Amino acid sequence: xxxxxxxxxxxxxxxxxxxxxxxxxxxxxxxxxxxxxxxxxxxxxxxxxxxxxxxxxxxxxxxxxxxxxxxxxxxxxxxxxxxxxxxxxxxxxxxxxxxxxxxxxxxxxxxxxxxxxxxxxxxxxxxxxxxxxxxxxxxxxxxxxxxxxxxxxxxxxxxxxxxxxxxxxxxxxxxxxxxxxxxxxxxxxxxxxxxxxxxxxxxxxxxxxxxxxxxxxxxxxxxxxxxxxxxxxxxxxxxxxxxxxxxxxxxxxxxxxxxxxxxxxxxxxxxxxxxxxxxxxxxxxxxxxxxxxxxxxxxxxxxxxxxxxxxxxxxxxxxxxxxxxxxxxxxxxxxxxxxxxxxxxxxxxxxxxxxxxxxxxxxxxxxxxxxxxxxxxxxxxxxxxxxxxxxxxxxxxxxxxxxxxxxxxxxxxxxxxxxxxxxxxxxxxxxxxxxxxxxxxxxxxxxxxxxxxxxxxxxxxxxxxxxxxxxxxxxxxxxxxxxxxxxxxxxxxxxxxxxxxxxxxxxxxxxxxxxxxxxxxxxxxxxxxxxxxxxxxxxxxxxxxxxxxxxxxxxxxxxxxxxxxxxxxxxxxxxxxxxxxxxxxxxxxxxxxxxxxxxxxxxxxxxxxxxxxxxxxxxxxxxxxxxxxxxxxxxxxxxxxxxxxxxxxxxxxxxxxxxxxxxxx
Amino acid sequence: xxxxxxxxxxxxxxxxxxxxxxxxxxxxxxxxxxxxxxxxxxxxxxxxxxxxxxxxxxxxxxxxxxxxxxxxxxxxxxxxxxxxxxxxxxxxxxxxxxxxxxxxxxxxxxxxxxxxxxxxxxxxxxxxxxxxxxxxxxxxxxxxxxxxxxxxxxxxxxxxxxxxxxxxxxxxxxxxxxxxxxxxxx
Numbered sequence: 031x032x033x034x035x036x037x038x039x040x041x042x043x044x045x046x047x048x049x050x051x052x053x054x055x056x057x058x059x060x061x062x063x064x065x066x067x068x069x070x071x072x073x074x075x076x077x078x079x080x081x082x083x084x085x086x087x088x089x090x091x092x093x094x095x096x097x098x099x100x101x102x103x104x105x106x107x108x109x110x111x112x113x114x115x116x117x118x119x120x121x122x123x124x125x126x127x128x129x130x131x132x133x134x135x136x137x138x139x140x141x142x143x144x145x146x147x148x149x150x151x152x153x154x155x156x157x158x159x160x161x162x163x164x165x166x167x168x169x170x171x172x173x174x175x176x177x178x179x180x181x182x183x184x185x186x187x188x189x190x191x192x193x194x195x196x197x198x199x200x201x202x203x204x205x206x207x208x209x210x211x212x213x214x215x216x217x218x219x220x221x222x223x224x225x226x227x228x229x230x231x232x233x234x235x236x237x238x239x240x241x242x243x244x245x246x247x248x249x250x251x252x253x254x255x256x257x258x259x260x261x262x263x264x265x266x267x268x269x270x271x272x273x274x275x276x277x278x279x280x281x282x283x284x285x286x287x288x289x290x291x292x293x294x295x296x297x298x299x300x301x302x303x304x305x306x307x308x309x310x311x312x313x314x315x316x317x318x319x320x321x322x323x324x325x326x327x328x329x330x331x332x333x334x335x336x337x338x339x340x341x342x343x344x345x346x347x348x349x350x351x352x353x354x355x356x357x358x359x360x361x362x363x364x365x366x367x368x369x370x371x372x373x374x375x376x377x378x379x380x381x382x383x384x385x386x387x388x389x390x391x392x393x394x395x396x397x398x399x400x401x402x403x404x405x406x407x408x409x410x411x412x413x414x415x416x417x418x419x420x421x422x423x424x425x426x427x428x429x430x431x432x433x434x435x436x437x438x439x440x441x442x443x444x445x446x447x448x449x450x451x452x453x454x455x456x457x458x459x460x461x462x463x464x465x466x467x468x469x470x471x472x473x474x475x476x477x478x479x480x481x482x483x484x485x486x487x488x489x490x491x492x493x494x495x496x497x498x499x500x501x502x503x504x505x506x507x508x509x510x511x512x513x514x515x516x517x518x519x520x521x522x523x524x525x526x527x528x529x530x531x532x533x534x535x536x537x538x539x540x541x542x543x544x545x546x547x548x549x550x551x552x553x554x555x556x557x558x559x560x561x562x563x564x565x566x567x568x569x570x571x572x573x574x575x576x577x578x579x580x581x582x583x584x585x586x587x588x589x590x591x592x593x594x595x596x597x598x599x600x601x602x603x604x605x606x607x608x609x610x611x612x613x614x615x616x617x618x619x620x621x622x623x624x625x626x627x628x629x630x631x632x633x634x635x636x637x638x639x640x641x642x643x644x645x646x647x648x649x650x651x652x653x654x655x656x657x658x659x660x661x662x663x664x665x666x667x668x669x670x671x672x673x674x675x676x677x678x679x680x681x682x683x684x685x686x687x688x689x690x691x692x693x694x695x
Numbered sequence: 696x697x698x699x700x701x702x703x704x705x706x707x708x709x710x711x712x713x714x715x716x717x718x719x720x721x722x723x724x725x726x727x728x729x730x731x732x733x734x735x736x737x738x739x740x741x742x743x744x745x746x747x748x749x750x751x752x753x754x755x756x757x758x759x760x761x762x763x764x765x766x767x768x769x770x771x772x773x774x775x776x777x778x779x780x781x782x783x784x785x786x787x788x789x790x791x792x793x794x795x796x797x798x799x800x801x802x803x804x805x806x807x808x809x810x811x812x813x814x815x816x817x818x819x820x821x822x823x824x825x826x827x828x829x830x831x832x833x834x835x836x837x838x839x840x841x842x843x844x845x846x847x848x849x850x851x852x853x854x855x856x857x858x859x860x861x862x863x864x865x866x867x868x869x870x871x872x873x874x875x876x877x878x879x880x881x
Contacts, residue, residue, distance in 0.1 A: 264759070264763045265763075300832075369837065371837075373833065378833065381829050381832065381833070382829065385822075385825040385826065385828075385829050388821070388825060389818065389821045389822045389825050392817065392818065392821035393817060393818035393821060396814065396817035396818065396821075397814060397817070400805075400813075400814045400817075401800075404810065404811065404814075407810070408810050410798060410799055410800060411800050412799050412800050412802070412805055412811050412814075413752045413800050413801065413802060413803050413805070414803075414805050414814055415750070415752060415760065415803025415804065416760075416803065417749075417750050417803055417804035418803070418804055418805055418814065418815075421804075422815075422818045550745075552737070552739040635765055636765075
């Protein structure tokens with residue numbers, strides 16, 4: 031298996047080199063035969079990467095411990111599903127997963143673009159082949175997953191226990207795929223820059239791939255938050271850890287870009303800015319992969335450390351130089367066609383949206399790399415922790431939330447005073463009223479109240495949009511559900527966008543609730559003893575021990591009463607894995623309760639010899655809304671991205687005419 | 696009172712930070728008030744200890760605060776913080792104590808002074824730069840819009856003799872058409 035995998039990777043490396051060379055040469059000399067062979071070489075490289083990945087997966091399932099990577103990341107005791115997840119448990123496998131995703135996506139995107147926008151394909155295929163070449167080079171020369179050990183051990187070391195979880199099967203592949211999938215919009219943009227066709231042709235080819243990358247990465251981030259919340263046991267879902275931060279960066283930039291391309295689509299403005307954002311998103315995604323997989327910034331994720339850093343740095347530098355030169359070369363072609371009419375307009379709201387998102391990206395980037403900067407200049411490594419990121423990003427997030435309510439209700443070009451009144455009267459009233467109600471109910475935290483009121487305001491703007499659309503169709507005689515479906519189907523991008531916004535409102539509610547109103551208590555309960563946390567009473571019914579193959583489990587059985595009635599019996603526990611005795615993991619008990627959607631989050635810190643249990647108990651309000659928001663986010667992007675059925679008899683215009691082909695946003 | 700406030704906010708950009716630190720001081724005073732009232736019995740759970748401990752980095756962990764870390768050292772540090780709070784020391788004094796022993800790197804909330812202050816300056820700089828960029832973009836694009844409406848006014852002045860009846864007529868007709876168009880659109 032090891033030899034098959036290694037040979038496949040070598041073959042893929044050669045084919046990727048061939049694909050890059052023939053595609054770019056063919057583009058330069060305008061030779062169709064070269065272009066054809068370039069595409070075929072790319073498909074071939076893709077097939078060989080798939081073979082290599084299958085070989086590694088098979089080696090894992092067959093417990094071939096003569097391969098170092100298999101021996102270090104799995105053991106005979108692990109279930110087949112966990113063994114599958116070992117694939118991306120270390121550095122070499124993660125990189126192979128990256129390459130696998132990139133190869134598949136390259137083949138798919140080249141094949142599709144060949145049918146729709148063939149002029150992009152030569153340079154696009156060449157660019158994708160170059161990126162693939164870089165990763166295959168790393169995989170064959172520096173960090174091979176198929177490296178052999180001289181003597182095969184009888185059993186492997188097993189996977190790091192904090193990675194043995196459902197989250198481990200979802201979060202890393204999603205996040206790696208997210209990073210990887212920015213390559214396609216990047217390659218399309220490089221092709222557009224080289225060919226000089228940067229109008230709506232570029233946007234139309236770009237949009238689905240950008241949206242896909244953004245969605246995949248967004249889901250990866252949410253899955254990561256979910257995993258941290260359910261496995262790490264410090265009561266939160268986002269720790270502003272360097273690796274989390276660098277994963278957030280390309281997503282923030284892509285969010286800005288998804289909004290600002292609408293300005294270009296409609297009004298032909300901001301072209302240079304959009305190209306710049308796209309280049310930034312790709313470079314940040316490479317930077318993210320580099321940080322995750324190099325351990326350059328210490329973090330909880332740095333179980334994957336190595337010396338691939340300099341190569342990534344070189345690749346990043348080369349990409350930046352080439353793409354920035356291309357951008358400067360094309361500057362004259364990127365002049366704005368439109369013009370601004372008024373400050374109170376959709377265009378300017380997108381400008382402010384971009385300003386906030388990019389400022390947040392810059393602040394997060396700066397805080398993340400500052401320890402390195404300080405070490406290089408001052409000689410001391412300072413820590414930049416959650417307090418910094420919360421202080422800096424909190425106000426920006428609040429402003430973004432407000433803008434999310436304001437922007438979509440402003441008209442393109444200019445908004446008249448009458449339309450402002452008509453659109454904003456009800457939402458502002460609802461926002462203010464909910465703020466007052468919260469104060470009347472006893473909420474005394476100023477910023478929490480403001481943030482909740484802002485969320486209510488945004489919620490109302492979105493509801494109002496749906497209501498107006500549905501009401502208009504109901505006047506035409508449709509019943510409400512049919513009207514709703516019809517409304518969304520007629521205008522997928524607009525209403526899909528609203529659903530995403532709605533998801534973000536729920537995420538915001540969860541963040542506000544858990545940031546301002548988290549309670550946490552450490553308890554030490556003897557057997558039979560009770561303690562009260564908030565409205566919950568916990569009783570220790572004793573410690574129990576269980577032995578599973580490969581691990582020991584200790585748990586405390588606790589009865590939970592809320593307001594006098596038995597709510598649940600929970601079993602927070604600790605798992606100790608064979609080979610990983612120094613690193614026991616927590617099995618956290620999370621109970622969500624009505625009506626405030628509080629999570630009663632109980633961690634067994636240590637089972638004590640005297641039968642008592644040391645516990646850390648958190649009460650986290652509204653966190654489940656974050657997961658609900660995540661589902662809405664995914665639903666909204668699927669609605670927005672769903673391909674529209676081409677209408678018969680109306681061929682798409684081939685020339686770039688921003689006004690005519692603009693799709694409702 | 697009003698004057699004193701505006702003077703304190705004089706350095707631009709530091710306003711919110713100042714307000715936040717004033718608020719923090721107030722909260723701390725409040726916490727200290729209660730601290731004086733009753734001694735800390737359990738350093739691991741006491742909210743006053745947590746308030747200080749959550750901004751200190753656990754020296755033997757990666758990205759965990761002293762408040763959240765399960766390590767023995769963090770437990771000892773929490774007990775020390777509790778003792779110092781009981782002795783009536785302020786948060787700043789306690790932080791200073793740990794900085795002297797473990798270095799600047801122990802503060803999860805980086806200091807506003809000296810070189811480390813740069814980390815707080817960065818976001819303001821980014822926001823300010825972005826605002827300037829947005830303002831410039833708006834102005835440049837708005838200016839381009841203004842240009843064509845000036846042109847027709849300037850032309851007859853430059854060449855008054857050429858104002859033949861025919862050109863005038865066409866121009867009047869164009870103006871009228873435009874006016875009608877605007878009425879319909881607006």
